[in-house]
Amino acid sequence: MTTTPHRPAFGTVLASHMAVARYQAGAWGEHHLQPVAPIELSPAAHVLHYASTCFEGFKAYRHADGSIQVFRMDRHIARMRQSARHLVLPEPDAAQLEAMVRAVIDRCRDAVPEAPGALYLRPLLFGTTANIGAAATPASEASLIVLASPVWDYFAGGMKPLRILVDDLNTRSAAHLGMVKTGGNYAAAMGPTLAARAKYRADQVLFCPGGDVQETGASNFVLLRDKHLLTRSLDTSFLHGVTRDSLLVIARDAGYRIEERPFTVAEMLEWVKTGEAALSGTAAVLAGVGTLIHRDTEYRVGDGDVGPLTRALRAQLVAIQQGQAPDRHGWLSKI
Numbered sequence: 001m002t003t004t005p006h007r008p009a010f011g012t013v014l015a016s017h018m019a020v021a022r023y024q025a026g027a028w029g030e031h032h033l034q035p036v037a038p039i040e041l042s043p044a045a046h047v048l049h050y051a052s053t054c055f056e057g058f059k060a061y062r063h064a065d066g067s068i069q070v071f072r073m074d075r076h077i078a079r080m081r082q083s084a085r086h087l088v089l090p091e092p093d094a095a096q097l098e099a100m101v102r103a104v105i106d107r108c109r110d111a112v113p114e115a116p117g118a119l120y121l122r123p124l125l126f127g128t129t130a131n132i133g134a135a136a137t138p139a140s141e142a143s144l145i146v147l148a149s150p151v152w153d154y155f156a157g158g159m160k161p162l163r164i165l166v167d168d169l170n171t172r173s174a175a176h177l178g179m180v181k182t183g184g185n186y187a188a189a190m191g192p193t194l195a196a197r198a199k200y201r202a203d204q205v206l207f208c209p210g211g212d213v214q215e216t217g218a219s220n221f222v223l224l225r226d227k228h229l230l231t232r233s234l235d236t237s238f239l240h241g242v243t244r245d246s247l248l249v250i251a252r253d254a255g256y257r258i259e260e261r262p263f264t265v266a267e268m269l270e271w272v273k274t275g276e277a278a279l280s281g282t283a284a285v286l287a288g289v290g291t292l293i294h295r296d297t298e299y300r301v302g303d304g305d306v307g308p309l310t311r312a313l314r315a316q317l318v319a320i321q322q323g324q325a326p327d328r329h330g331w332l333s334k335i
């Protein structure tokens with residue numbers, strides 16, 4: 001991650017207020033806004049022992065007309081509900097979660113930075129039932145909290161091409177939970193990622209169990225070449241990124257051939273001789289890969305710098321998010 005000296009790193013600053021709702025006795029209670037403060041939790045809380053937790057991450061942008069616009073809020077709310085379902089946590093009510101997001105943004109309106117900064121929204125759900133014998137029993141009580149965090153230009157220090165370790169041994173998550181935005185998946189990626197940083201100066205690990213390319217610890221993976229985009233087709237093994245989906249739409253609009261299918265490490269290494277590789281996700285939108293490291297061999301991606309297709313697709317999506325290009329697909333919600 002790149003920072004300038006006067007801008008805090010992504011996620012380290014919280015806006016002043018959060019929205020909170022509790023699930024008890026089979027129903028969600030009213031939500032309320034409160035100043036961000038420590039929360040009270042039993043040391044026997046379900047989440048602390050059995051990792052019953054999921055979250056979301058998306059952004060609200062300040063447009064030139066002063067309005068605040070949230071990018072694809074409906075998709076993120078739907079994914080949060082899907083994550084909850086897979087973890088057998090109480091599903092947040094879509095209308096209530098949207099109201100909580102809107103309330104936080106409205107209360108923290110002044111904290112939304114100018115573009116290219118944004119207000120990052122982080123809804124979070126966790127099981128609170130106090131029972132240390134509940135390894136095979138779902139939480140019957142839960143909390144839903146919406147936090148917000150002002151974030152600044154991710155690439156303020158310039159777009160540096162990433163070094164990515166291609167790991168064909170480790171798996172990022174249980175096969176049926178890759179599509180769930182749950183804390184345990186990040187815990188699973190942490191060890192391999194830190195080891196790759198120490199041993200290879202790698203920025204991220206691309207998980208490719210058995211040679212099957214999936215994604216990195218927190219980003220989807222795309223290959224680009226000659227107006228052709230290749231990315232893994234949706235299955236339960238990886239997170240279905242909203243950025244990924246948006247890029248596919250924009251690339252298709254721009255005349256790209258879109259291919260969604262499984263592909264192997266061997267095919268990827270062949271592709272990058274003349275093509276581009278990039279990571280996609282809300283935080284950076286699209287980040288170019290310069291080097292792939294596989295079994296102690298370094299493979300340069302294209303000319304080793306962030307490629308022109310990566311830069312152009314990123315610029316097109318960012319222009320829509322920031323209101324400099326028309327929102328043809330109805331992706332923005334005004335607050």
Ligand SMILES: *Cc1c(COP(=O)(O)O)cnc(C)c1O
Pocket residue numbers: 057181215216217218219220239240241242243244280281282283
């Ligand atoms: C959040 C996340 C992504 C990116 O999803 P977006 O909706 O594009 O932000 C990709 N992979 C993982 C593992 C993630 O957690």
